[in-house]
Amino acid sequence: MDSNSFNPEELAHKWVAGTLTPDEKLRFEQWYADFNDEELLISNSQYTSAEQIRETILNRVNSSIDEQPKVKIRTMWRNLAAAAAVVLAIGLAVLYRAPILNLVDPVKQLKLTTNPGEYKQIYLADGTHIWLSPATTLSYPEKFRGKLRDISIEGEAYFEVKHDTGHPFVIQSGAVKTVVLGTSFDIQAYAHAKSIDVTVVSGKVGVSAKASANTAMVTANQRTIYQKATASLVKENYPNASKFLDRRKGIFDFNGASLAEVVHDLESQYGISINLAPGLTSKTFYGRLQTSDPINRTLDKLSTVMELRWEKQSGAYQLHP
Numbered sequence: 001m002d003s004n005s006f007n008p009e010e011l012a013h014k015w016v017a018g019t020l021t022p023d024e025k026l027r028f029e030q031w032y033a034d035f036n037d038e039e040l041l042i043s044n045s046q047y048t049s050a051e052q053i054r055e056t057i058l059n060r061v062n063s064s065i066d067e068q069p070k071v072k073i074r075t076m077w078r079n080l081a082a083a084a085a086v087v088l089a090i091g092l093a094v095l096y097r098a099p100i101l102n103l104v105d106p107v108k109q110l111k112l113t114t115n116p117g118e119y120k121q122i123y124l125a126d127g128t129h130i131w132l133s134p135a136t137t138l139s140y141p142e143k144f145r146g147k148l149r150d151i152s153i154e155g156e157a158y159f160e161v162k163h164d165t166g167h168p169f170v171i172q173s174g175a176v177k178t179v180v181l182g183t184s185f186d187i188q189a190y191a192h193a194k195s196i197d198v199t200v201v202s203g204k205v206g207v208s209a210k211a212s213a214n215t216a217m218v219t220a221n222q223r224t225i226y227q228k229a230t231a232s233l234v235k236e237n238y239p240n241a242s243k244f245l246d247r248r249k250g251i252f253d254f255n256g257a258s259l260a261e262v263v264h265d266l267e268s269q270y271g272i273s274i275n276l277a278p279g280l281t282s283k284t285f286y287g288r289l290q291t292s293d294p295i296n297r298t299l300d301k302l303s304t305v306m307e308l309r310w311e312k313q314s315g316a317y318q319l320h321p
Contacts, residue, residue, distance in 0.1 A: 108142040114155070116271030119250050119292055124151075127162035128169065131248035134291070135190070135271045156188045156268065158248035176226050176233075179206040185218075186244040190268055199223035201241045209233045250292035259283045262302070263319075270295050273316040280308070280319060 112132065114120050120132045125143040132138060136155025144167065152172040161169045163182025171178040173189035176196045183203020189196045198207050200218045207224045208215040209231065216224045216235040223238040243253060250269070254262055260281040263274045269291040287305050289298050299310045299317065310319050 107145055109139065110142055111137060111139050113137045117269065117292065117295070119248075124149075124162075126164065126167075126169075129160040129162075131158040133157060133248070133250075134269045153187060153189060155190055156186070158184070158186045158244055160184045175210045175228070175231070176224075177208050177210075179208075180204075186241075186247070188268075193268070194228055196226040196228070197223055199238055199241050199244060201244055207233065207235075250290055252289045252291060254285045254287055254289070256284045256286060259285055259306070259319075262289075266291065266295075266298065266302075270298075275316055275318050277318070277320045280321070 112120065112122060114132045114134050114136050116134050118134050122130050122132065122138070124130065124140055126149055128149075130138065133156035136153065136157055138151065138153050138157065140151040147167060149164070149167050149169045150172070151170070154173065159171070159180075161180050161182050161184075165181055169180045169182075171180075171187065173187050174191070174196055176189065176198065178185075178187065178198055180203070183205055184201040185203070185205055186199045186201070187197070188199075198205065198218060200220055200222055202220050204217060204219045206215060206217055207226075209226050214233040216233060218224055218235060221237060221239050221241045222235060223241070224233055224235050226233050246253060252262075252265055252269075258281065259276060262285050263276060266272070266289075267274055272295060283306065285302070285306060287301070289301060291298060295317075299319075302308070303310050303319070308319050308321060310317055312318070
């Protein structure tokens with residue numbers, strides 16, 4: 001086929017019928033490239049419906065007709081209309097490529113759960129590195145498709161998100177949504193906890209809550225606290241954010257923390273209940289606990305330093321003077 005016998009209408013019909021020869025397919029693709037519809041490739045940002053694509057193509061057809069001699073208008077209209085139909089089909093495929101792919105080749109959704117006292121690490125398909133704390137469930141896709149990298153978590157995890165400006169990383173943790181491009185941070189979102197905390201070690205994240213009008217931009221050594229009871233989202237400075245570099249491995253350094261705070265962390269990590277005798281709540285603890293150790297060993301160390309004793313009654317642990 002030479003350039004003088006090139007007929008877009010004929011090739012458009014052959015495209016639809018699936019009878020294009022390799023040479024014709026190459027010629028038609030070259031013609032399509034010259035049709036100047038590159039913006040269809042960024043339809044996610046420019047087009048929001050098929051109607052917008054249809055209107056754009058119609059405008060181009062009309063413009064092309066106006067540039068031709070009047071005697072050729074009818075023939076040109078038929079040729080361009082047929083070609084536009086193919087372009088529309090291609091444009092729709094571009095616009096809805098992710099939903100179509102999800103129907104034809106759905107992405108497998110995966111779930112990883114850690115047991116009480118168990119720590120795990122995982123790399124996602126994009127290279128993001130996640131440290132899962134005990135009693136945590138991570139839901140994520142086998143591979144990321146589309147503009148967003150969406151996952152969800154219940155429990156606690158430390159993230160080192162692979163930087164990708166064009167594909168924000170979105171974490172849903174209960175009522176809180178955290179959006180990042182690439183940074184290091186910790187999320188505590190246990191179902192039984194009174195709050196959901198997001199602490200940033202490096203970089204910047206955006207945090208929002210469904211029931212709150214507030215959206216917070218959080219940078220290094222800051223955190224947000226979402227109180228479930230009041231649906232309030234508060235940002236505060238948190239100079240000791242680097243402690244999560246050890247905490248992600250189960251190493252807890254307490255520098256004058258109240259015994260109540262220590263017990264709260266142990267309960268979350270081991271999935272247990274610890275009761276304090278009256279008067280012990282405000283006592284302070286200095287020391288390091290390794291929560292990947294068995295709970296008996298951890299309580300032995302805590303009791304030795306604090307000069308306490310512990311016992312287990314009815315499934316719960318008791319700490320006494």
